[in-house]
Amino acid sequence: MRRSEDASRLFDNDKQTVIGTGGRAGFATQERHDFAAIRGPPMTFKTPIRDMRFVLQHAAGFDALEKTGAYPELSDDLLEAILEEMGKYCDQAVAPLNEMSDQNGAKLENGVVRTTPGFKEAYAQYIESGWGSLAFPEEAGGQGLPQALAVALVDALNGACMSFAIGTTLTTGAVKALKAVGTDEQKQLYLEKMVSGEWTGTMNLTEPQAGSDLSAVRTKAEPVGDGRYKISGQKIYITYGDHDMTDNIIHLVLARLPDAPEGTSGISMFIVPKVHVNEDGSLGARNDAHCIKLEEKMGLHGSPTCVMSYGDNGECYGTLLGAENKGLKNMFIMMNSARLDVGVQGVGVAERAYQRALAYALERKQGRAPGVKSGEMVAIYEHQDVRRMLYSMKALVDASRAICYANAVAYDLARTANDEEKRQEAKALEELLTPISKAWSTDRANDVTSLGVQVHGGMGYVEETGAAQHMRDARIAAIYEGTNGIQAMDLVGRKLQGDGGAAARAFVQNVRDEAGILKAAKREDLQHIGQRLNAAVDALDASTDGLLGLAKDDQEAVLAGAVPYLKQFGNVAGGYYLGRAAMAAALSAHEGVGDKDYLESRIAIAKFFADNYLTEAEGLTASVLSGALPRLDPEKLSA
Amino acid sequence: MRRSEDASRLFDNDKQTVIGTGGRAGFATQERHDFAAIRGPPMTFKTPIRDMRFVLQHAAGFDALEKTGAYPELSDDLLEAILEEMGKYCDQAVAPLNEMSDQNGAKLENGVVRTTPGFKEAYAQYIESGWGSLAFPEEAGGQGLPQALAVALVDALNGACMSFAIGTTLTTGAVKALKAVGTDEQKQLYLEKMVSGEWTGTMNLTEPQAGSDLSAVRTKAEPVGDGRYKISGQKIYITYGDHDMTDNIIHLVLARLPDAPEGTSGISMFIVPKVHVNEDGSLGARNDAHCIKLEEKMGLHGSPTCVMSYGDNGECYGTLLGAENKGLKNMFIMMNSARLDVGVQGVGVAERAYQRALAYALERKQGRAPGVKSGEMVAIYEHQDVRRMLYSMKALVDASRAICYANAVAYDLARTANDEEKRQEAKALEELLTPISKAWSTDRANDVTSLGVQVHGGMGYVEETGAAQHMRDARIAAIYEGTNGIQAMDLVGRKLQGDGGAAARAFVQNVRDEAGILKAAKREDLQHIGQRLNAAVDALDASTDGLLGLAKDDQEAVLAGAVPYLKQFGNVAGGYYLGRAAMAAALSAHEGVGDKDYLESRIAIAKFFADNYLTEAEGLTASVLSGALPRLDPEKLSA
Structure with missing residues (x-):
């Protein structure tokens, strides 16, 4: 049948050299656990170690953790080694379970829940390798590493298989509560x-x-x-x-x-x-x-x-x-990190959707360049509208990853920084970023996974392709652990009004400073990013002032502006962290350190984000401040 | 079991007075066809006749069709009667099949495709009632009514059951080809x-x-x-x-x-x-x-x-x-109306998602007003963030409906207007609007149906609720009949460059004129809409000029801007048609004609659209004109 031949050609793992990791046969021989019984499509995920490390170090400020002294063994080498091991486990033991988890999900049989075949073995390996205890203190049996690394693990696990990953994350929250008040x-x-x-x-x-x-x-x-x-x-x-x-x-x-x-x-x-x-x-x-x-x-x-x-x-x-x-109060002990983890779920599943779409766009051939009438068809990656979708996906994944990682670093610094002022500053940032990490990243995961379907064209709508699964899987993250509407209310309520706007204004000032640095750079693209960032942060500042003004006598109006404010904040934060990363990439490129093409791609993605999402942020102040929505008679709003 | 009791309470048809039509028992006795064998959830759809008529008459310019003389029997009364009958058929014969169509879809058995139980009977009634021939000429056995009415039927059918509706639409395209070149x-x-x-x-x-x-x-x-x-x-x-x-x-x-x-x-x-x-x-x-x-x-x-x-x-x-x-050329005979029909699919399925979400938001009780600590919980419709979602859904449904209906009226006028100049003008508008109707409406249907899931919270992710089905159903419309990326290329290619920007500029001028009328109105809300519309159309104008400038020597840059240009165009067009409708509503309200609350709700929705989507349009020029996306080495973009 021509159709299925074509489909298998498109998804032949051997040809997916960009993201393939050598096929299933490779890992089966390397691992102790027996995954041979699991039949599934070839692997289509590789933990983005290079990006994760780059974002941790150049956007999220991971290096500050090494200076606290709280993690004496932490070093660049250790970071690299842990990410490598993490990648191996996720790519080889977890990622191959993903399609199976969709097609052969959990079942309730005679009062007992049976998980997807292979989950039990992958989970056993998770325990044996000590992944669960990464960021718990050594006195509690943990490994005493930063939360930022645990968050990277959550990212990688969710990229590998979101429905497997969520099972590991919840335990972490329960441990925190037990540790705190047990x-x-x-x-x-x-x-x-x-x-x-x-x-x-x-x-x-x-x-x-x-x-x-x-x-x-x-x-x-x-x-x-x-x-x-x-x-x-x-x-x-x-x-x-x-x-x-x-x-x-x-x-x-x-x-x-x-x-x-x-x-x-x-x-x-x-x-x-x-x-x-x-x-x-x-x-x-x-x-x-x-x-x-x-x-x-x-x-x-x-x-x-x-x-x-x-x-x-x-x-x-x-x-x-x-x-x-005090049950509710104690539950909040784990709320911040649980919400951050859900934001990171969005990052992970979006990453996987992106990898799949990129591989497809490089393989699938349709059409030709403008003005070219005949000859070989080109890979759809060569078409500007497809490339725009991939750039969008990549920019949103990178931005949401940067926000979540920065949030995690703030979480760590709030607990380990050397002086009280720095701890308080970090705590304020952690609190501020948490609803943004959760809601912005998961809203964007919906965007990214939907774009992933779109890149595949008609094949995206057919389940066997796998693109649709990511979209369906991702959709819950904007809902659970407090809907994204509730996150937005938290942002404009406890977070913005709780300290009279101090944390938000401090953040705005940091962004403004970074915009100034970028604008003063020699490279035109950095200057351009700096200008966009400056205009966007002005808009965020105006929204912040406006909401604080409204807060005095119109909480309904503040609440009506909550969702666009969170979106605007996320766009600005994403542009800020990507701008920092772009600046670092430009410096490294200038000094000849690292892979120049890789560094230039970081700058190109930051510029794309600036041209599309920072500009979007500019326009959102009007929405934020447009006032409470009147209570229209529902009868008049219905058919 | 408490859970399922609660679920049945939430979806008890008797309580959904806003959108209920009296339950299944009512129609079973009225109809000749036996739908008694079809068990499914209670009806949750009512064809939005009032809105459809309002949009046809006050946004889309339906009245112009009566003046052409091409439809001698056409009158306001006939329009009302047809919409009423349409509503009865869709609500009673088609809508009850929707959930069943998802759960018990088409099956291939021994080489024969079996459709969802009930489809055959509903289709038989479709033929008997003559719905298929509505807009075909009388000499071809049709009823000689405008395409705009056929498009309203497509809207209603897709609201009732998208997977049933698509079966009827394709025949229409085939008939057009046969009629033209057979x-x-x-x-x-x-x-x-x-x-x-x-x-x-x-x-x-x-x-x-x-x-x-x-x-x-x-x-x-x-x-x-x-x-x-x-x-x-x-x-x-x-x-x-x-x-x-x-x-x-x-x-x-x-x-x-x-x-x-x-x-x-x-x-x-x-x-x-x-x-x-x-x-x-x-x-x-x-x-x-x-x-x-x-x-x-x-x-x-x-x-x-x-x-x-x-x-x-x-x-x-x-x-x-x-x-x-000449196969491809002849296929294009039916392309415009097929693409418009797909856009209208987006309108219909979004309408249904909206109705379901509104009913849920009025029924589901959680939380209290800001500052209220105790007492009864309120319906979630009372919360500003939920209300924002419903306003967004409604505004996008109304705007996409208005664009598609205006497109259909242009289609009709291009064929029936009294003088050649008017026909050419209408033809240019039809051509221009077609990719926008198709792509903008279906992109927005993705937004609306996803919001529909979000309004339901956790229940939205559970399939039995039905909200997820609309999101899954809607997702194809942005892909088939030419992906939305291809629509955008059509817009910036054949449509924009094909006539040197004449049609786009004429549209911009119409919008500008309407903005002037709104700004000159006595009511402040209309003035506000006029100002927003003016700013947005300025931005569209700048994009249009910019793209035409780029077109001289950088088609890649034009193509890179295609998707945001189409989005911007759709937002402006939506704001334009809703602005026209708001103006008409204000006049009627001022003259005391019609339901004042209904008319005021039209204005409130137009204002909401202006504050959220016209402002978004303003920011898009930067994206449109940000230039061709460089070909980054895919290796550097991947993990």
Whole structure:
């Protein structure tokens, strides 16, 4: 059949030299774990180590971490070595599972969730290699490396297979909560195995009537007198609420004590293990906590999204984690890094969509250059409209990666910088960037993955091509862990108004300074980027002032401007970090250090971003400040 | 189970009073056809008759058609009556099939394509009611009504069920080709049954190596001496290439005659019936033309996308349609209206996504107003960020509908206006707007349907909610019938450079005039819209001048600017037509004619569009004119 021959030609791994890593046969012999049983399309992902390192060092300010003294072993060589190992694991053990995760997703069979074939083995290797404990302190069994490296891992894992990656990230959040507010006994029972990843963790927040607004949580917890609590209720959208990759799962569950106050101040957090843990650490009886349904989702099929039922038989027991009625407050301990991780999911899945689209655009031949009527058709990469899509994808991936990595470095510096002022400064930046990392990166992941479909033309709409999967997978990231609308409200509320605009203005000043440096550069392209950056940051400044003015007496108007403000902020931040990277690339190129073509491509991408996304930022002030949207009668808005 | 109870409560049709039409029981008793066997979710669509009529009359200039004399029976009453009937058919017979079309799509069984249960009956009713022949001339068995009404039908049908609707639209294109270049014998054999819809038509263009670039078509046609041609080859992506709704399908197939020149000038078009038709019109032998595979697609599951094989047994016969080697040229006869129809698909599916999201936002309760700490939760429609999404969806639906309808009116006037100058003017507008209707409307349909998912929060990602289906269905429209990149190239190529910018400049002048009228209005909101429109059209003007300047010696730069230019043009056109509608609404409101709240909502939406999309248009000139994108070494762009 001509059609399928053609399709196989297009996706023949041997021909995808740009992103191929040598085919499946290569890794099967290198790895201890047996992936031979997994049949899937050839690998189409390579962890972008070069880009990740460049962004960490030249946009995100990773070098500052080496100076804190908090990471004595950290060096450029160690960074390189870790990224290399990370790449090997993700490319060889995880990436080949991606298509399978879509086609053969998690299944609920006789009350047990079965994950995609191969997940269990890949997860075992994850634990053995110590990836789960990368950024946890050594005293908690971790490796004491910066969060920025853990974020790079999240990036690589999500590029390899988003539905596998999400399973590893949630445990990290649960560990942070346990570490912060757990009792010694709780830590002793759970911490080590969760840090290593031998047991996974979940977050149980949502109930049907309590989604974005957790004040309506109804799940109950009743003390039984021996320090334990009887839990009863149902939770929905519980990611990896059950699975077969580990022999225990530690659920963190929001519930109400008897007579707890209404609303958010009456919510407590509980540790509810799937299997009870004896004092000696051995596993005891099965708890009465079960997955009773898996959601059928648009994508991310490999990630089991569970309806969890606690205490159906009246025998679900847990222990209180943290103080009574402080569940929501304690949950916020892990909120910042969880939100950052979701932003990075967007970066990872967008990277994969980009790699696939680039490979296709270099392979697929259609049409000719303008004015050329005959002869061989050219690769569609040669067409300006296709090249624009690829530039857009690359620019958005690079910008969102830079924002998220800078956010992670700020997270680390907020905890490890040498003096209090620097820690506070970093903390303010971390807080400010978090909703932008989460929302901007995931909105842009939707853009990038949709462009990835478009680059493929008709083939993009056909599932076997794989481009559509990335678009379907990516779509959730703008929704969960606080919808992007909620992120925008957080930005204009707690983050902007919380400090009277101080953090935002400090950021604006940094951007302005960088624009000045770029404008003063000798190269015209850098000057051009500097001018665009300057105009965009002026617009952001105007929006910031405008919103702070409105905040005095019109919170509705502030909220109406939240989403375009976050978009504008993200565009400016992206342009800022890419501008920094371009400046560094130009210096290296000038000094003859590094691959000149690679360095020039960084500058070209930064210029493209400036011409298309910084200019977009300029126009957004009008949207930000256009005022509260009147309440039109819905009848008049409908058919 | 609490979860599913909650879900059913949210989608209980009785509660969706805004868009409900009384439930399925109501229509089952009214209609002759039996839809009782079709179980599906309750209806969630109502044809937006009020909006459609308002846009036709006050934005698209429908009234001009009444003055041409070409449609003697046309009147406001007839328009109203037709829209009403259209709405009944679409709401009651088609819309209930939508979810089923996704879950139980077309299947290839033993060489025969089975469509979604209920499609056959709904299609039978389509023929009986005469919907297929609405805009065909009476001498061809049609009803002689304007194309603008046929476009309204396409809008309504696609809102009701996109995968059903596409099956009806393709026949229209085939009829146009047949009417234009068919021989008397061919017309006699096929035309009447195709006009009525008793037989459907297909377009067979694409082959694996010949997608956007048809010069590579390889399918062969050899004359056998009796006026017939033996056809051999395979075609892919053939929409409704086979199905069970009619007893014959008339394929129009692009193929090469022996010794035809290479490239596009060697392509001819052939009529290849699924079942041969005898001279007396009765059906003869089965032709050797078969669907051998259905594509598994991201969405539009109800629409069979076929791999068609012609002459596998050497027995496929067809007749030449039009002159030898003029196949591509003749195909362009139907191109404009086919592209417009695809744009309107975007309008329809976006409308449905909007209606669903609005209903959900009015029903779903979460959170409270700013500063309110306790008490009942409010409908999420009350939150500014959710309201912004709904306003955005509505504004984009209205704007794309207005552009497409104006395009259709131009199509009609180009053929029926009383004097040659007006016909030429209309023709120029039709040509100019066609790529914008197609690409802008479908790009915006992607935006709108994605926002529809977002409004639903986590539920949007769960397939049972239905929001995700619209996003998956809509995604193809930006790809087929010429990708949106190709539309943009058409705009900056044939349309802009073809007449030296005359049509674009005339459009710019019309917009400028309208902006002047709005600015001179007494109402401040209209003045505001006028100012925004003026600034946006200045930017469009600058882009137009800039591109025409670049065209002299840098076609690559023109092509690089094509996509942002089309976006900018669409935003300005949308703002222009919505501005016209707002002006008309203000006049009616001032005169006390019509529903004041409805009229005011038109103005509010136009203002929202101005504040968000006209301002976006302003910033796009920089993107349009930023020059050709350098050919970066792909290695440097990859991991």
